[in-house]
Amino acid sequence: MRKKYAFILFFLFTMVLGACSNSSSTSTEDLTIPDNPEDVKGDITVWAWALEANYLEKDVLPAFNKKYPNVNVKVEHIGVDQVYQKVSAGLSAGGSGLPDVVQVENNRIHSFTEDFPDAFTNLSSLGFDKHESEFSKSKIDGLQDKDGNIIAAPRDLGPVGVIYRTDIFEEVGIDPASIETWDDYIEAGKKVVAHTGKAFLGTDSDGLLRIMLQQQGSYYFTEDDKLDLTSDAAKKAVDVLQKMKDAGLIIYTNNWDGQVAAMKNGEVATQPGAVWWSGTMIEQMPELSGKWGMFQLPAFEEGGGRASNDGGSALAIPSKSDNKVAAYVFAEFASTDVDSQIKALTNRGLFPALLAAYEEPIFSEEQEYFNNQTFFKDFADTVIDIPSVNHSSAELELRSIMTSQMEAFLLEDKPAAQILEDGKKQAEQQTGLASSN
Amino acid sequence: MLETGTNPITIKKKKQFITPKTVPYIFVGPALLLFIAFTVYPIIASFLLSFQTKVAGVYTFSGFANYTRLFSDPLFYKALGNTFIILLVQVPIMLFLAVILASVLNSGLLRMKGFYRVAFFTPAITSLVAASIIFVLLLNTDYGLINYLLTSIGLEKVRWLTDPFWAKVSLILVTTWRWTGYNMVILLAGLQNIPHSLYEAASIDGASTIKKFFYITIPQLKPVLLFTFVMSTIGSFQLFDEPYNLTNGGPNNATITITYYLYNQGFSFFNFGYASAIAYVIVLFIAVLSWIQFKVVRND
Numbered sequence: 001m002r003k004k005y006a007f008i009l010f011f012l013f014t015m016v017l018g019a020c021s022n023s024s025s026t027s028t029e030d031l032t033i034p035d036n037p038e039d040v041k042g043d044i045t046v047w048a049w050a051l052e053a054n055y056l057e058k059d060v061l062p063a064f065n066k067k068y069p070n071v072n073v074k075v076e077h078i079g080v081d082q083v084y085q086k087v088s089a090g091l092s093a094g095g096s097g098l099p100d101v102v103q104v105e106n107n108r109i110h111s112f113t114e115d116f117p118d119a120f121t122n123l124s125s126l127g128f129d130k131h132e133s134e135f136s137k138s139k140i141d142g143l144q145d146k147d148g149n150i151i152a153a154p155r156d157l158g159p160v161g162v163i164y165r166t167d168i169f170e171e172v173g174i175d176p177a178s179i180e181t182w183d184d185y186i187e188a189g190k191k192v193v194a195h196t197g198k199a200f201l202g203t204d205s206d207g208l209l210r211i212m213l214q215q216q217g218s219y220y221f222t223e224d225d226k227l228d229l230t231s232d233a234a235k236k237a238v239d240v241l242q243k244m245k246d247a248g249l250i251i252y253t254n255n256w257d258g259q260v261a262a263m264k265n266g267e268v269a270t271q272p273g274a275v276w277w278s279g280t281m282i283e284q285m286p287e288l289s290g291k292w293g294m295f296q297l298p299a300f301e302e303g304g305g306r307a308s309n310d311g312g313s314a315l316a317i318p319s320k321s322d323n324k325v326a327a328y329v330f331a332e333f334a335s336t337d338v339d340s341q342i343k344a345l346t347n348r349g350l351f352p353a354l355l356a357a358y359e360e361p362i363f364s365e366e367q368e369y370f371n372n373q374t375f376f377k378d379f380a381d382t383v384i385d386i387p388s389v390n391h392s393s394a395e396l397e398l399r400s401i402m403t404s405q406m407e408a409f410l411l412e413d414k415p416a417a418q419i420l421e422d423g424k425k426q427a428e429q430q431t432g433l434a435s436s437n
Numbered sequence: 438m439l440e441t442g443t444n445p446i447t448i449k450k451k452k453q454f455i456t457p458k459t460v461p462y463i464f465v466g467p468a469l470l471l472f473i474a475f476t477v478y479p480i481i482a483s484f485l486l487s488f489q490t491k492v493a494g495v496y497t498f499s500g501f502a503n504y505t506r507l508f509s510d511p512l513f514y515k516a517l518g519n520t521f522i523i524l525l526v527q528v529p530i531m532l533f534l535a536v537i538l539a540s541v542l543n544s545g546l547l548r549m550k551g552f553y554r555v556a557f558f559t560p561a562i563t564s565l566v567a568a569s570i571i572f573v574l575l576l577n578t579d580y581g582l583i584n585y586l587l588t589s590i591g592l593e594k595v596r597w598l599t600d601p602f603w604a605k606v607s608l609i610l611v612t613t614w615r616w617t618g619y620n621m622v623i624l625l626a627g628l629q630n631i632p633h634s635l636y637e638a639a640s641i642d643g644a645s646t647i648k649k650f651f652y653i654t655i656p657q658l659k660p661v662l663l664f665t666f667v668m669s670t671i672g673s674f675q676l677f678d679e680p681y682n683l684t685n686g687g688p689n690n691a692t693i694t695i696t697y698y699l700y701n702q703g704f705s706f707f708n709f710g711y712a713s714a715i716a717y718v719i720v721l722f723i724a725v726l727s728w729i730q731f732k733v734v735r736n737d
Contacts, residue, residue: 088707115491115707254599254688261579397706407689411601429510 016288016313031079041070042323044100044330047086051279051348052103052155053077053312059343060334067333071326084108087318091116095320100327106142107315107391113145114393116396121317124149126328131336139353143314151316153335156350158274159379159386160211160308163281166293166371168192168269176295182240185298189249192269200249201270202262203410206402207310208272212237215297215308217387220398220427226436227398231426235417236300239411242416252410260284272297274310275379279349282369289369294378295304307385312353312371358383394431401426454622487713496710500548504713512624513715515690519605524673527609532665534613535620540654542621543628546566554625557618565615569682572611573598576683601691604684608692611679616672627661661732667727674723696720 034040047294048056057075059414064073076099083102084145090098091112104112110182112119128150132140139154162176162185169176172195174188175229189200201208213219218233244250251267253259262268264285281292317324334340341352342360357363358380367375405419405426414422424435445554467496487503489496489558507513538557560568575582576597584594596609636654644652677696680686686693686701693701695715703712 084703111707251598252688258599265579284642339502394493400701400705404687404689407687411688426511428504 033127033325033328037068037329038070040326042326043072043074043117044321044326046073046075046101046103046321046330047078047083047085047099048075048103049078049080051350055340055344055348056334059347060330060337060340063337063340064330064333068326068329071330073330087112087188090318091119095119095318098318098320100321100323101315101317102332103155103313104152104316105311106139106157107311107395109143109314109316110391111393111395113151118319119316120151121319121324121328122149122170123151123153123328123331124327126145126251126324128153130375131332134355135353136355136383136386138309138386138388139312142391146349152316153331154314154353155312155335156276156344156388157353157383158276158310158351159382160215160272160310161294161296161300161379161382162270162273163277163292163294164270165266165288166292167291168196169293171195175292176199179295179298181302181304182243182298182300186240186243186247186249188315189244189270190247193247193249196266196269198266199251199262199268201244201272202251202253202259202268203406204253204255204259206399206406209234209237209402209406210399211272211297212240212300212312213307214389215305216300217305217389219389219391220395221390221392221433222400222436223351223390225392225433227424227427227431227433228436229427230420230435230437234420238416238420240300245410245416250410251408264288275351275376276311276349278367278375282349290371292369293371293373295374296378296382296388305385305387307382307387309386312351326355337392345376351376353383355383391435394427394433397430398423398427399431451497483713483716486562486710489710491708491710492556497712503711504718506711507714507718512690512693513695513698515620516693516695518674519691519693520673520695522605523609523676524692526669527612528666528669528673530609531617532662532669534617535624536655536658536662536663538617538621539624539628540650542625554622555619559618560615561619563615565678566682568615569679572607573684576607598684599688601688604688604692606706608679608683611683612676616669617680620669623663623665624658627658631657659734663730667730670730671725674719 012353031076040178046056053075054077057077061073065071066197067347087102087104090096107118119219122145132150135154136157138152139157143150143152143154145151162179164176169192170368171189172191174191179185179188192200209217213233216236218228218231220228251262253262259271260280263271263281281288297308299306315334317331321327336354338354338356338360341354341357342362344350344352345357346362352358358377363377363380365372365376366372369375402423405414405423408414408422409416409419427433428435456662457732464501486496488498488500490499491497541547542553547553574580576584578584578594578596578599582599585596588594595603597603631654635657636649639649639653639694676694677698677700680692680694680702686697696719699715699719702708702715
């Protein structure tokens, strides 16, 4: 008898626990943004990490509070993994415990909206549509839901180019302007490697593969969320990687630290990478000042696309925020205020997605660290050409799978053509997604 | 009259909530509630979750889908294989070292025993994140102290953390470093329970120290050895911190363990249903292995 009671008690207890997480409320709030900034009132909490958190707190907030004196903003610095885990846990619990504004990377936003269609506030309905044309198209495309509504305010992006050692190129006698295709790049690499006895480039994950795919307007996924690993673009990309490996140009650098060390110690003469490398380089390799430059990504065929993107984040407003108006004006300000974008670039190295910022003098300034090149302008020039691609909700799984495949390719001599087939098989198994071909 | 006289007493007794009979339950109550909330409930919830998959953000019942997926998942087999390699290579090495160390520390020959006991036990209570940072520096291919020593005696550099084979070796090294002292202390306690008279009798019969070790120490230690063996087996199946901090499971998943794979599925990819299925398979493995180990020892 006693056992039975204990069991019933226990059963009831678990039911109560389970019920706790199922509470939901639907509220229809009045969401008109007041014309007078002083009419926006209240407290909001913001979650962001690292540079973006510093940007929001130190660069944006003082200017924001001048315009909106009655909004009290609290920026919480939380590590990137914690932000995602907390957001995921909060959304699973019906939106409780979430902040009013949260930083989300472009490539992660769909992993939330896929699982929780109402995760974030539709910013278009609050009037963000009017800013649509002010940003690079590829950025905006990545932040829209299936119905074309903008669900997060764009912040930074990572246009890609080839960062290279000007002194080594000069010694070997290579004109970077002559490198127009990946074949040209490989020929130049052979000369450099023959001269220095070191590698031409390093990679630590699937980053280079992703860059090469997006450059061709292709990606791991098609627009309709199917796997696209054995596309022609992917085959072209791995062909180039195989040629690089056969010529002994490419080394595996294991991780971020290894990649930084390879650049700092002259193990590599080039780095196909995003503009945000500049921040790390200036901070960690000051002794190489004046020895770096940038040229555009080589194309796959003459006249082909030379722009790609790696990274970038946005500011979203969780649907359960109880002060969406204040949250919206903050996200809008952080996203569209030109002066703040410039501060993000100069103070934090975060490259703005706001096109108007590129007209500012800082972009046409010659950067001493980069051999007096107009470094930021040269990256900004590629932004409008960056193709839009689909970062589906299975992004992280695919990155993990293809990083392993790249490791097998570089460390275990698996043929590059094989990594696409194997990656496809593994991805189908892991994600349950179908392949497009 | 008699009836009315007894009634008040029985009523009074029934009202009494705290009696010698109920007091134990009241004392264990708070702990039991916490245990139910944070251990029993998750165990049951994750069991139910292992039969569910996420469809548009909602977990829905899907039968054995997670389990069938598991059996056709090459990465799961790889993680399982890695775990077994570590189990079969690392655990015997570690327990062998632990027995030797414990015997040496238990013998009368050594001075400063207290110091050595603490020294060997310290890794088990060191923060693994801090220790891993040191190991990552020591094992660095280009600038690590270990490779510096190797090259200074004319050997080639070893890619400790970036080569699939050596990464496993590094993982085994670090795990052994961390857990040998812990097992040593348990075995030492076992050694001290062996009656001294056994050794004295053996000495009178003229047994050598080696013979005493194999015919007295080891058989007498059997229950303690079994305990350390079972604990180490469970530990191997739960190995997570070491690969997470040292190698991130790489390169090419050479050091991904079953628990690390579970973590990835749950907390990186948010497939909690699938992660729960992995957890229950781990439980099954540990149960079967422990059962076999008990059987083997009992049949001896």
